[in-house]
Amino acid sequence: MNIPKSSPTGGCGGGCPTKEKGADLHRRDFLKSGAAMATVTLAPGVTLMSMGSGVAAAANPDTRWGLLIDAAKCPSDCSACVTACSDEHGWENNGEPTDPQWIRKVTLKNRDTGFENSLPVMCQHCANPPCVDVCPTGASFKREDGIVLVDRHTCIGCRYCMMACPFKARSFVHEPVTGQKVTTPRGNGTVEGCNMCVHKLDRGEGTTACVEACKITGNNAMIFGDLNDAESDISKALANYPSIELRADLKLNLGVRYQNI
Amino acid sequence: MERIIYRELKSTPQIWGFLALLGVFIAAAGAVVLYIEHHGHIVTGMDNQIVWGLPHVFAIFLIVAASGALNVASIGSVFGKVAYKPMARLSALLAVALLVGGLAVLVLDLGRPDRLIVAMTNFNFISIFTWNILLYTGFVAIVAVYMFTQMARGVPTYAVKTAGLAAFLWRLILTTGTGSIFGWLVARQAYDAAIMAPLFIVLSFAIGMASFLLVTMGITHLTGRAFGAELRTRLARLLAIFIAALMFFTTMQHLTNLYAAEHWGVESFILRDGGIYTTLFWGVQVLVGGVLPMGILFHPTLGKEAGLVVLSSLLVIAGGFAQIYVLVIGGQAYPLEIFPGYEVSSSFADGVINSYTPSMLELILGLGGVALALAITIIGMKFLRILPNSLSDANVGSKV
Numbered sequence: 001m002n003i004p005k006s007s008p009t010g011g012c013g014g015g016c017p018t019k020e021k022g023a024d025l026h027r028r029d030f031l032k033s034g035a036a037m038a039t040v041t042l043a044p045g046v047t048l049m050s051m052g053s054g055v056a057a058a059a060n061p062d063t064r065w066g067l068l069i070d071a072a073k074c075p076s077d078c079s080a081c082v083t084a085c086s087d088e089h090g091w092e093n094n095g096e097p098t099d100p101q102w103i104r105k106v107t108l109k110n111r112d113t114g115f116e117n118s119l120p121v122m123c124q125h126c127a128n129p130p131c132v133d134v135c136p137t138g139a140s141f142k143r144e145d146g147i148v149l150v151d152r153h154t155c156i157g158c159r160y161c162m163m164a165c166p167f168k169a170r171s172f173v174h175e176p177v178t179g180q181k182v183t184t185p186r187g188n189g190t191v192e193g194c195n196m197c198v199h200k201l202d203r204g205e206g207t208t209a210c211v212e213a214c215k216i217t218g219n220n221a222m223i224f225g226d227l228n229d230a231e232s233d234i235s236k237a238l239a240n241y242p243s244i245e246l247r248a249d250l251k252l253n254l255g256v257r258y259q260n261i
Numbered sequence: 262m263e264r265i266i267y268r269e270l271k272s273t274p275q276i277w278g279f280l281a282l283l284g285v286f287i288a289a290a291g292a293v294v295l296y297i298e299h300h301g302h303i304v305t306g307m308d309n310q311i312v313w314g315l316p317h318v319f320a321i322f323l324i325v326a327a328s329g330a331l332n333v334a335s336i337g338s339v340f341g342k343v344a345y346k347p348m349a350r351l352s353a354l355l356a357v358a359l360l361v362g363g364l365a366v367l368v369l370d371l372g373r374p375d376r377l378i379v380a381m382t383n384f385n386f387i388s389i390f391t392w393n394i395l396l397y398t399g400f401v402a403i404v405a406v407y408m409f410t411q412m413a414r415g416v417p418t419y420a421v422k423t424a425g426l427a428a429f430l431w432r433l434i435l436t437t438g439t440g441s442i443f444g445w446l447v448a449r450q451a452y453d454a455a456i457m458a459p460l461f462i463v464l465s466f467a468i469g470m471a472s473f474l475l476v477t478m479g480i481t482h483l484t485g486r487a488f489g490a491e492l493r494t495r496l497a498r499l500l501a502i503f504i505a506a507l508m509f510f511t512t513m514q515h516l517t518n519l520y521a522a523e524h525w526g527v528e529s530f531i532l533r534d535g536g537i538y539t540t541l542f543w544g545v546q547v548l549v550g551g552v553l554p555m556g557i558l559f560h561p562t563l564g565k566e567a568g569l570v571v572l573s574s575l576l577v578i579a580g581g582f583a584q585i586y587v588l589v590i591g592g593q594a595y596p597l598e599i600f601p602g603y604e605v606s607s608s609f610a611d612g613v614i615n616s617y618t619p620s621m622l623e624l625i626l627g628l629g630g631v632a633l634a635l636a637i638t639i640i641g642m643k644f645l646r647i648l649p650n651s652l653s654d655a656n657v658g659s660k661v
Contacts (some may be wrong), residue, residue, distance in 0.1 A: 056591055098307075099309070100309070106600075106606070106611050108603040135385055136268070136385055136390035136391045136394065137383040153371070153379075156371050158380075158390065160390050164446055166599065172312060175300065186373070189372030190300070191372070246599055
């Protein structure tokens, strides 16, 4: 039987088996891949047994997914990206300090000049992620295409990754979760954060919920694409205009870049 | 000097009563764990800004005190001080007990304590946390072997010394690992400093010795066994030196930060503007837990008073606890500097001082760890020959 390298997993919201290091195929994934194959053989096009997202492609090591955010195009009163992420992944922030927040709008005011601007901050998908370094079980991991994820099956809820993240990009689930999205498994007592809509990418959609929402508003402040592809929109924009990484002093080589801060 | 005779504790109402009291605390902590497991951490005071809270302060305190509690055994076995040898078994037992108590709090506060087996079977060897798991379990094993060499008949001296040396080196590495949990956190202004490892080691010397003194004085008092005044004073003087060393390392930690403009924000928060954290730092850590006990214990007459030695040990424990609280909670209360040079605001508490009020549940869980450590120590002394019949000065040959 031909076992796919990537499979719809309950733990990561996509692609657990294609960890950059120590890739392995869990029994659960093996069983799921078998079930998915049986479904296809019996009735192509008819889903008798849903196992999560339909995976079209494995993480490609030649790809590095990234985001470019232009703060000059991001109005302070717009939070479409935040709402879209919340809707896509099923998390909700009602203002309680225990609520999760995968992406947030941050308002910056220059202390010297008083100039203000606004921008979204989420997991920066570091090439050298501190959260992956500190995770005792390897639940925090980086896919071959640069996306940093949490395997909910092996996260023990120690929160060391939250202590280590320089961007406060991760949330701890403080209470039992209801109304989960099929494509985004979440769990009480585990840590979560932006997964770059990995289920959409694995379906071959090539975009994220936040970027699509930003496009719909007409602001076009976010560009998503492959940082390794010189012909991608994001690479061209980065090549032609100045951009920065947050906390560049840490030399984490971020997958998310900013312009006009 | 008479021969040292080790005897199990007798079954007195005091011993069983004390164990029953500890059992109440342990049972309460167990109930708290089930409650948090059922409802989630939303019932605690911790949140997405203060992710490590009071249970972590208790856990780190106990784990650091554990390695320090082994001091007395190490001084006897490794450095050959004869007067300390009769206390080596108790020192080793207390070390293991404190570590187990601390570890219990740590793992029971996990978001998924039911997944402990995952932590024991999935290792990321780049993580200092992973190394700590191995260091903690290794410590228990090595100290158990060390105790065996001390207690078994016919074990040659060199074997005891070798096991003692191994345990001594292991405990230094263990506390280095605990300090490095914070020292290697590059993200936060309050941590990310190489001094964390040696700072934790001297902290372990101080709070470990204070814990040992309190337990030894308590159990000898409870069982009517002698604890020589000169031996006690000798340990108390050593504690005073450890406090001085701890204050020196603490001073260097903050002076080094104050020299770098990038750390002025967090330093002014801890040292001047931090409210409860500033109060805990100057009031409890420095004054109550440092200057005051050091003054008492170095004093030629006051330092010899049993009651004041007990008081000083309690003060050192309060100071050490405050130090860990300021480090762990205060370090998280100060906002992350993601955008240096900017005033920041967001719906996720960017740019603001994070507040934290520990819940009663967290306190009960932490006290449960302390109770567990004490219960293991008492039960160990009840069933094993740990405590000498007499620690009188004449018996152990102590001399100030």
